[in-house]
Amino acid sequence: AVTIAHVTMATHFSKEQEERLRCVKGDLFSCPPQDALAHCISEDCRMGAGIARLFKEKFGGVRELLDQQKKTGEVAVLQRDDRYIYYLITKKKASHKPTYDSMRKSLEAMKAHSLNNGVTDISMPRIGCGLDGLDWNKVSAILGEVFEDTDIKITVYTL
Numbered sequence: 555a556v557t558i559a560h561v562t563m564a565t566h567f568s569k570e571q572e573e574r575l576r577c578v579k580g581d582l583f584s585c586p587p588q589d590a591l592a593h594c595i596s597e598d599c600r601m602g603a604g605i606a607r608l609f610k611e612k613f614g615g616v617r618e619l620l621d622q623q624k625k626t627g628e629v630a631v632l633q634r635d636d637r638y639i640y641y642l643i644t645k646k647k648a649s650h651k652p653t654y655d656s657m658r659k660s661l662e663a664m665k666a667h668s669l670n671n672g673v674t675d676i677s678m679p680r681i682g683c684g685l686d687g688l689d690w691n692k693v694s695a696i697l698g699e700v701f702e703d704t705d706i707k708i709t710v711y712t713l
């Protein structure tokens with residue numbers, strides 16, 4: 555089934571940020587198949603709850619992710635069907651909570667990988683703002699700042 559996503563613009567973004575950061579209502583996994591995907595996990599790559607669990611079911615690769623030995627503030631990456639799947643490592647253990655600083659550092663790492671690998675579009679949920687309890691106003695501001703000097707388009711899906 556195809557989900558038609560309804561496009562809504564958040565009001566607190568500047569015009570430039572609005573173009574870079576689109577907010578869409580719908581299932582993340584209905585995004586264009588060529589988009590890179592991003593979400594948050596812990597160093598232990600447990601992915602036992604939340605949207606991370608869906609990523610684990612869809613893309614597997616837990617061993618491959620663990621072998622990358624990424625630490626908090628870094629990003630682990632899988633390649634699936636000509637797209638990259640980004641695992642922002644924002645905390646040490648699944649039971650911990652991330653900080654805005656670890657989120658920013660992981661996003662910087664994803665930006666560097668994206669720029670080096672020709673990624674133009676990244677789709678993601680409201681990262682860090684479900685089980686992980688961060689504030690979306692703050693996370694979206696960080697996203698805007700980190701990707702400000704790029705042409706990378708980010709689409710944020712909310713159910």
Ligand SMILES: NC(=O)c1ccc[n+]([C@H]2O[C@H](COP(=O)([O-])OP(=O)(O)OC[C@H]3O[C@@H](n4cnc5c(N)ncnc54)[C@H](O)[C@@H]3O)[C@@H](O)[C@H]2O)c1
Nearest residue numbers: 581582594601602603604605606648679682683684685686
């Ligand atoms: N013990 C554990 O295993 C444990 C504990 C805490 C958190 N987690 C998991 O949650 C952490 C990440 O937390 P988070 O707040 O970044 O993510 P999250 O809470 O999984 O999800 C972020 C947001 O995405 C929303 N969402 C869920 N499914 C979809 C979908 N299909 N399309 C669009 N949006 C959707 C969800 O409602 C939430 O607002 C990771 O560490 C992960 O492993 C696991």
